[in-house]
Amino acid sequence: MANQHGDGAAADSRVDPRGDPFLGTRFVAPVRPATFLRRARLTGRLDQGLATPLTLVDGPAGAGKTLLVADWADRLDRPVAWLTAEARDQAPGVFWAYLLQALRAAGTRLSPGIGSPAHAGSVEKTLLARLAADLSGRATPAILVLDEFERVPGPAIAEQLEYVLRHAGHGLRLILVTRSEPLLPLHRYRAAGTVTEIHGAELAFTPAEAAGLLDVHGMRLGDDTVRALVRRTQGWAAGLRLCATATAVRSRRRSPTGPPPATGSSPRAPWSTTWPSAGSSPACAPTARRNCSPVCRPTPTARSRASSSWPARWPTTTWSTA
Structure with missing residues (x-):
């Protein structure tokens, strides 16, 4: 049964705001095929991206974005939260419920007081503020990969995500894997030098x-x-x-x-x-x-x-x- 007690309720629910069970496969990076080739020049860029709050891996279908990031994440010496986006995540409450569950599935310790979204179609800003404040106090930043982010094209979620990323400070490193540029204020990140970008031309094989x-x-x-x-x-x-x-x-x-x-x-x-x-x-x-x-x-x-x-x-x- 969906959480009926508001965004401040206990966050250990095993269902999303629609009452459906969380799909565990969405929290797991894909397995690389036996013929996968690791490309050091790109994994090195992803390593450098840990110094910036936002990393954008943006390229066409079949460019190798997801496998590149999955291989990099698997080799890190720290946990990486993974969430593969789906069209149903366009409902803000569902998106944030899954994002919180992805962090917890990776072993990220979050305060129980953060809560979970109560309604599929909305999320309270106080929940986002609690999440950002909780992450900002971390000595080691949480690393979160959002794969296939083009499936979540709405401006509302992009604005909410930018709010959490900005106020989480050093406590969050966000990697967006997408076929198109997200509706984040990328010009601000570029001007401040706080974004690492890997685009289609760089994804192309030499x-x-x-x-x-x-x-x-x-x-x-x-x-x-x-x-x-x-x-x-x-x-x-x-x-x-x-x-x-x-x-x-x-x-x-x-x-x-x-x-x-x-x-x-x-x-x-x-x-x-x-x-x-x-x-x-x-x-x-x-x-x-x-x-x-x-x-x-x-x-x-x-x-x-x-x-x-x-x-x-x-x-x-x-x-x-x-």
């Missing part, structure tokens, strides 16, 4: 990182080939993974022992490349075509703000038998 990613997929390609692939995909993480996966599947079908290692960028290297019309990516089998947009079917709505356009063409790949 040729060296792409070579490493392909290597963990069992593919060793020449430098020229890797650079060409990065140019065509613009370093888009999902595009590189789709290409690697699709090519590995094709190669296994052609040879039971798998493709030979690349010997360089000569025409006889095992990765031969042609540039057909858009939509003919090797990953674009009929059952998978819908999953590899925007590379195979570029549209204006799928474009990253960090790039003028997505690749209009994609390489078809074949393994040389010579």
Whole structure:
């Protein structure tokens, strides 16, 4: 049963203001796949972000935002609260109930006097003030990751979040993972130098990182080939993974022992490349075509703000038998 005693009531309820049980999976960071590649230049930026109250990881779908932050959080020597946002969080009471539960699930000690939201559609400012005051007194800041924050687009929650972040002072480090810039007063944070930002252009794989990613997929390609692939995909993480996966599947079908290692960028290297019309990516089998947009079917709505356009063409790949 939902809390019926107001925002000052005991905060140990196991249900949200709508009376639904909290979903524990939303407090857990996703597991990295076996082919995940750690990128030191970006984890280093996240480490630096602990010196600022706000860190913004902002990029298009498939850019590797969530796995990047999940891997970084898993390696820290302190607890990290994780909350994956959902559309139902647009109700302020539900959002804050889940945020408080995420902090507690990570072991953050919060005063019982903070309470919990009593109503799904609203949260009392006194509760937010109690939370900010409680966090501000911490010797070690609480670290909170809000993943897929674009699902909570309303200005009311953004204003409330900024209020808590501002008054929590040193006691809170907030990492927002999102596909679009949140409705926070980012200009103030930028002017004060109190925000760390990682945008789509920085999330793009460099040729060296792409070579490493392909290597963990069992593919060793020449430098020229890797650079060409990065140019065509613009370093888009999902595009590189789709290409690697699709090519590995094709190669296994052609040879039971798998493709030979690349010997360089000569025409006889095992990765031969042609540039057909858009939509003919090797990953674009009929059952998978819908999953590899925007590379195979570029549209204006799928474009990253960090790039003028997505690749209009994609390489078809074949393994040389010579």
